[in-house]
Amino acid sequence: MEAVLIISNFPDQKTATLLAEALIEQRLAACVNVLSPCVSIYHWQGKIESAGEVPVLIKTRKQHYDRVEQLIKMMHPYELPEVIMVPITGGLPAYLQWIADTTPLSDSD
Structure with a gap:
């Protein structure tokens, strides 16, 4: 089992929480951290933006990953949502096993 961390940003707490709940209910994630709001500064369509x-x-x-990405794109209001996958190359073995146990594979995986 290869564990990964998927990072995204949402425009508000409500939308982020709805995604987190959907991922957990569908057993596509073992845990989703919805963090405190931040300010993002970025280039978009030739301008510097802040949100x-x-x-x-x-x-x-x-x-x-593919199913998580699809769900983010479906639930996200942005034209181009941030979706970054980072491999987890190490960690507490019992925690990594918990991720595996909590996110079983379906027949289509």
């Missing part, structure tokens, strides 16, 4: 956002950290299996 308040809510970071989201999703702990799951690499095999679930």
